[in-house]
Amino acid sequence: MQHLPSTGMILLCATTFVWSCGDDTSVTDPTSAPGTTMPDPTATGPIDPTTGGQPTSVGTGEDTTSGTTTEPMTTSLDSSSEGPGPVCGNDVIEADEPCDGTDLGGATCVSEGFDGGSLACADDCSGLDTSGCSAAVCGNATLEGSELCDGAELGGATCLSEGFDGGTLACANDCSSFDTDECSTCGNVIVEGDEPCDGVALLGESCEDQGFDSGQIACLPDCSGFDTTSCGMCGNGVRDGDELCDGMDLGGESCLSQGLGNGNLGCLASCQYSFVGCELASGVLLTVRTGDGWLRALDPFTLAFTDIGPLGVGFDFGEVAYDTTNGILWMIDGRPLEALYTVNMATGAASLVGVHGIDDLFGLAHDPTTNTLFGSGESPTGFYSMNTMTGAASLIGDPAMAADGLTYDSTRDQIVALAAGGGTMYSIDRMTGAPTVLSNAGFIDNCGLAYDPFQDLYWAIDWSGNLYTYDPNMAYTRTLVLSGLGSHDGLTYVQGFAP
Secondary structure (H helix, E strand, O other): OOOHHHHHOOOOOOOOOOOOOOOOOOOOOOOOOOOOOOOOOOOOOOOOOOOOOOOEEEOOOOOOOOOOEOOOOOOOOOOOOOOOOOOOOOOOOOOOOOEEEOOOOOOOOOOOOOOEEOOOOOOOOOOEEEOEOOOOOOOOOOOOOOOEEEEEOOOOOOOOOOOOOOOOOEEOOOOOOOOOOOOOOOOOOOOOOOOOOOOOOOOOOOOOHHHHOOEEEEEEOOHHHHHOEEEEEEOOOOOOOOOOOEOEOOOOOOOHHHOOEEEEOEEEOOOOEEOOOOOOOEEEEEEOOOOEEEEEEOOOOOOOOOEEEEEOOOEOOOOEEEOOOOOOOOOOOOOOOOOOEEEOOOOOOEEEEEOOOOOOEEEEEEEEEOEEEEEEEOOEEEEEEEOOOOEEEEEOOOOOOOOOOOOOOOOOOOEEEEEEEEEEEEEEEOOOOOOEEEOOOOOOOEEHHHHHHHHOEEEEEOOOOEEEEEEHHHOEEEEEEEEOOOOOEEOOOOOEEOO
């Protein structure tokens, strides 16, 4: 057999077998019968009689001819293999797994259309297990899923947490929102929620409704209830509400503080002052000197005058009247502006209230029983009520008699007028203006008239400078007290006033 050079080794590999090729190799004769192996012509050493070739150790790496060891050759049987597929149960989503154990890919019961519960993965990782999910049931008083509240279960929310001041929070019927109808905001003057009141909104409640006798009820600052501190219970011995007094509690007042003389101030069962135990204190007469328009005070006992100060406005046949209810000295100017004024008794300065526009409105008197200011005219004659806010005059009736002086008799509760010229004195019906003649004492110039309750006398002073008294207990007999005083007009009595 021909030997081939050792550098020209040939490796023939069958489809299913791998041979280790080296210096000692068998060569398959392509012309031989299948399964016949031809010896390598280049090989050395004895031929294996059973195979017809040189003895070789395949895959061991041991060269039997040289005694050396070589590494075996390894050849992949399948070059297209990609390794093992997805493994279910390793808690990792792989390939097309929708989930794997605890790895749900971010899915929850809510994302799957439920309201709550616990989502899981099927044991074979074929899909999500929603058996632990649940839909919310509104009305079972349990917060579930997307419910904001459920019945009485509000999740800790209150009217306060919802931005209101108070009240009772509830849940809407569909559990999707809160019902704030019974919540309230104090201070908006709207009674809402469980508020009994809000500011001046009292829903008609009064002190009497709360069991008191009098006073003005109010609402507490936090709208939680009614403030009854200004309510009073007459007869409990404590001056409260709008009571002037209660039993021995006179509020620190006395006969003197009430503008009276010495004595003991008392309290009536109606919780009003009783002046029975008080001496009637003397006061002063206030008049206007027409020459310079100065307000003056006349002491009815000493007949001494005290100049107070100028009116600062025109005064022609005007009149003054003291308001015992409000402590205000009122004045009408007669002719210059035909207006109503208030006068500062400390300085004499007059302040305009408003124009009445009635010609020759010369008389003025205040009635404390109705808190009404009355005016009377000479030409034309008329009896008026005066608006103390605007100065406007409203006709009540026409007595058809002139009235220069006008005053209120607190002892007899009557309005009395004195007409210049003939000197007729008469009372006037406050509802109709109808006159009732009291006396005709003779001529008197344009004048002012005042009632003195301390002496129960009428005083009159006129443009001729004369000062008179009229005694109602002696048929209104007139007495000349002073003369030569200079021109004066307007006259009123102020009890307890000291200029």
